[in-house]
Amino acid sequence: MRTPIIAGNWKLHMNPKQTTEFVAAVKDKLPEASKVEALICAPAVDLESLANAAAGTNLRVGAENAYFEDEGAFTGETSPKVLKEMGMNYCIIGHSERRGYFHETDEEINKKAKALFANGVTPIICCGESLETREANKQEDWVVSQIKAALAGLSADQVSSLVIAYEPIWAIGTGKTASSDQAEEMCKTIRDTVKDLYNEETAENVRIQYGGSVNPGNVKELMAKPDIDGGLVGGASLKPDSFLELVNYQD
Numbered sequence: 242m243r244t245p246i247i248a249g250n251w252k253l254h255m256n257p258k259q260t261t262e263f264v265a266a267v268k269d270k271l272p273e274a275s276k277v278e279a280l281i282c283a284p285a286v287d288l289e290s291l292a293n294a295a296a297g298t299n300l301r302v303g304a305e306n307a308y309f310e311d312e313g314a315f316t317g318e319t320s321p322k323v324l325k326e327m328g329m330n331y332c333i334i335g336h337s338e339r340r341g342y343f344h345e346t347d348e349e350i351n352k353k354a355k356a357l358f359a360n361g362v363t364p365i366i367c368c369g370e371s372l373e374t375r376e377a378n379k380q381e382d383w384v385v386s387q388i389k390a391a392l393a394g395l396s397a398d399q400v401s402s403l404v405i406a407y408e409p410i411w412a413i414g415t416g417k418t419a420s421s422d423q424a425e426e427m428c429k430t431i432r433d434t435v436k437d438l439y440n441e442e443t444a445e446n447v448r449i450q451y452g453g454s455v456n457p458g459n460v461k462e463l464m465a466k467p468d469i470d471g472g473l474v475g476g477a478s479l480k481p482d483s484f485l486e487l488v489n490y491q492d
């Protein structure tokens with residue numbers, strides 16, 4: 242059985258003080274980690290506060306990006322080794338905003354996945370098509386190619402343990418959610434791709450999130466789909482009440 246994973250991606254929001262206050266507001270109302278993993282991925286400048294506030298609670302913690310080298314002359318980058326030292330459980334890589342605004346390539350995302358594994362941090366690998374690609378009905382080819390590139394050279398055990406987030410770009414921050422059927426269709430395609438690349442067991446183990454305007458009103462319907470194991474949530478993860486409604490969607 243795959244444990245559902247609902248993650249907030251705070252993007253470039255929140256400061257260390259707000260981070261501490263947020264965790265204080267949610268920490269006693271989180272689900273058991275064996276029932277639903279509740280995760281916050283925060284900006285690098287907030288991670289120390291996040292780790293300190295979340296210690297001893299059911300909240301899992303993560304970063305929004307990392308570099309593929311542990312150290313060196315790479316001004317402005319974040320070390321995966323230090324993320325591990327700080328207690329990070331997860332790190333998002335390949336978010337469409339990083340691919341779009343910061344020109345990250347599939348090859349870099351693959352290197353980042355390997356660097357995170359080398360340090361014992363679990364990657365959340367994002368994929369998803371633009372509106373233009375969907376309108377041309379090329380979304381499956383697009384996403385399958387992103388997944389193949391991101392997973393290149395990873396072992397079946399590694400892929401079993403990681404998280405893939407399907408986030409159609411046209412549904413991010415737009416209030417326009419993919420229908421639960423559209424989301425399920427692509428998450429199933431991703432699982433089938435993992436099965437083709439690896440084996441049935443790996444495909445059954447890998448957890449696949451949907452992201453794009455997930456909110457307390459649509460989370461239940463999305464989570465009811467057989468191939469959707471979680472949500473990667475931007476805007477609706479920024480307020481404690483809304484985050485709690487999301488992670489406690491089963492209640």
Ligand SMILES: O=C(CO)COP(=O)(O)O
Nearest residue numbers: 250413414453454475476
């Ligand atoms: O990009 C997202 C999460 O990574 C989705 O953002 P929204 O939930 O704000 O649409």
